[in-house]
Amino acid sequence: MTRVWTDFLPQQEVERVVPARSDGVEFGMEALARVAVSGAEAVSAALDSLPELYAEWRRGQEGMMTGLAPRRLKTGQALLENVDTAGSRIRDGIDLLKRDTVAREAFGLMNTAMAMANRRREAVIQKKLPGDVDPPTWRPFQLAFVLLNLVGVTDRNSGEREIVDLLFFRPAAARAYLGLAAYAIVLRRLRGSGVLGAGISVIMRYTLRLLTPLVSSARSNSCGPMMTMAGRRLANGRSRLDSG
Structure with missing residues (x-):
């Protein structure tokens, strides 16, 4: 190093992350909603390959550890153990959808609500009708x-309820936790009618004042379609959905 300097406004160009895709896994929201209605075999055909793809990625990461210094190797091994745990939880979530009809219905309704929200948002951006995007x-x-969070949200006795999962992937992480929130809200009402299905299911809090518009966005983009969908599918005396 021959020079040291500072920047008043430092900048860094961050390359766009492009997610990998696989023909063996169903990622379509509306397709997954139909899968949930079709039953356990359809769930298996649509999702069973996802843990396998994750395991394949894990093997690639393990291969990159060759030649690491002992301290870094120890850290890498600890991270791989976390990967193994996550892969097991993903597989457990898929198995839950196969055997639990209520969880499967909640998963399907969640996908329907998220699809409605995304179609509405993209329609505004692209200046099209929701059905044309x-x-x-x-x-x-x-x-x-x-x-990977389905078991912890669904099973009140699961040890996973003690786990706090941090998801950091700007800016697309919001869709993941909003989907999980929608699942929890719908599941609660499917399990109990009237006041038994009522109560607060999700609390969202943004600690930075500049991020509070995202709360309004979440309410309009996710809660609105979910309430519309719920009015059609969660009738029969179940507690209505609301946000505030």
Whole structure:
């Protein structure tokens, strides 16, 4: 190093991250809603390959550890253990959808609501009718995040309820946690009618004042379509959905 300098306004060009795709996994929201209605075998055909793809990526990461210094190798091994845990949780989430009809229905309704929200948002951006925009899809990490949290959200006795998952992927992380929030809200009402299905399901809090418009965006883009959908599908005396 021959020079040291400072910048008053430092800048860094960050390359766009492009998610990998696979023909063996269904990422379409509306397609997944139909899968949920079709049953366990359809869920298996649509999602079983996702943990396998994750395991393949993990093997590639392990291969990159060759030649690392002992301290870095220890860190890498700890990270791979976390990857193994996440892969197991994703697989458990898929298995839950296969055996639990209520969870599967909630998953389908969540995908319907998220698809409605995404179509409405893209229609405004593209100046088209909602039905004319491309079918909305999940990014792989978004769908994986939803699946790995399904057991903890669904099973009140699960040890995963003690886990706090931090998802940092700007700016697309919001869709993942909004999808999981929609699942939790719908699941609560499917499990109990009237006051048994009522109560607060999700609390969203943005600590930075400049981010508070995102809360309004979440309410309009996700909660609105979810309430519309819920009015059609969650009737029969179940508690209505609301946000505030």
